[in-house]
Amino acid sequence: MKRFIHLLSSVVRRWPVFVLIGALALTMVFGAFTRYQQTASGNEGFSPDSAEFLASQTIEEQFQENSTTFVQIVVSSRSGDVLTAAAVAVYLDTVDAIWASRASELLASPDDVGGYLDPVIVELEARGIDPRAATDADVKDAYLGLYPEVADDYSGLYSSRADLAVPATPTGLMLVNMQVPEDDPDLIELQEIQIDMAAGVRAVGDGDVVAAPFSFALLFEDQDAFLSEIGRLFAAAGFIILIILVSVFLLVPDRRSSLALIAAGFGLMAVVTGLMVFEVVPIWAPLAVIAAVFVGWSWHHRKLRRSVADTIITMAVIFMSIAWMNGIGVLLGPGYLGVIGAFNEMLQIIPILLIGLGVDYSIHLTARYREELAAGRDVVESA
Known part of the structure; x- marks a missing residue:
């Protein structure tokens, strides 16, 4: 490895222009290959031959046609109680909205839509009261009139903060049991149907009670x-990596005015980046501020200009390294040499971690080198 490093350094010193052109050309080639990256997601990406994954495949093949999925609907109220006449009206409107949406295509029976107010509505109808015309007192009396075993069966659909002795509950749960389409392996159609249903459900509400x-x-x-x-x-x-790198490569000029300029630059970059994280400013705002700070530093002093140049070169090398790793991975993968399998979550993150470790090592090495120089040693001894 030491001989290889010395060989590279000698080549760079002897033919720097050709090395730079070659590196840029390889980056463009490897970057072009990243478009053909094949990705494996899910368990098969990690362990395609494991017994657990094969068993899950068998289960899917045997029971896919009977599989179902649930959509939960939380009914809540600003007043803190959804055992009211208004909540019953919103509940019934929600049921109607579900059946009026595309979700009705995946519902096998009326029992597939239910929730915490079902027994209350049944009790109201048994007493001859129209649920939509019921009063708050009617709703609460109907709940108190339920058989204990019925109330227990539905108790899990009430909030843990419910006081069912009053009775009152801040939230209640509805469940929609939907059949998974047989011809929808990627569940794209299921998502579209659920989105259509959700739009109808969200439109229901009286300002106080919402679903x-x-x-x-x-x-x-x-x-x-x-x-x-x-x-x-x-x-x-x-942006955070960029700020850390420039702090590592920072060469502080002897001028006192430089300290104020440096502090102002770091403060401005940190503040705008923080505002971007909290969505106060757009994504491009920190980049514009960092570019402005770098231009100001470069114009102020040659040492700061050197710091900016080192930072930009390091960031460029990081992006080039990621492009190289991904491009080489594509060439070694399916459709080309076939030495490795398709990319998965693990293979995609490992190259970035390795590059990050290399950058971290170079940061510590540079910091120690400058520490040795500051202690009075010459360049050779510091290296």
Whole structure:
């Protein structure tokens, strides 16, 4: 390894321009191959031949046609009680909205839509009271008139903070039991149906009582917001790394005015990055501020200009390394050499971790080198 490092350093010193051109060319080639990356997600990406995964495949094949999924609907009230006449009206409107939506395609019977107010509504009808015309007192009397075993069966659908002796509960739960479409292996159609149902449910409400649907598919209902949040997280990580790198490579000039400029620059970059994380400013705002700070530092003093140049070069090398690792992985993977399998979550994160460790090592090495120089040793001894 030592000989290889010496060979690389000698090549760089002798033909720096050719090395730079070659590195950029390889980066473009490997970067182009990343578009053809094949990804395996789920358990098969980690252990495709494990007994557990094979068993899950068998279960899916045998019971896929009978599989179901639930959508939960939480009924809540600003007044803190959903055992009221208003809650009954919203509950019935929610049931109607569910059956009026595309969800009706996946409902086998009326029993597939139910919730915490079902026994109360049945009791009201048994007493000859129209549930939509009932008063708050009628609703509470109907609940108190339930058989104890019936009330116990539905107790799990009431809030843990409910006081059923009054009776009153701040929230109640509805469940929608939907059949999974047989011809929808990726559950794309199921998600579309649940989104359509959720839109109808959210439209129900009287300002006090509201119904809020929840399911795993609905977590990704707003793809634009999801992708924006992911982009914001990656941008925040990149800006933080950039700020850390420039602090490591910082060469402080002898001028006193430089200290104020440096402190102001770091403070401004940190504040704007924090505001971006909390969605106060757009994603590009920290980049604009960092660029402005770097330009100001470079114009102020040559030492600061060197610090900025070292930081930019390091960030460029990091991105080049990631492109190289992914491109080489594609060439070694399916469709090309076939030496390794498709990318999964583990293979995608490991190259970044390895590059991060290398950057961390270089940071510590650079910091120690400058510490030795500051102690009075010459360049050779410090190295």
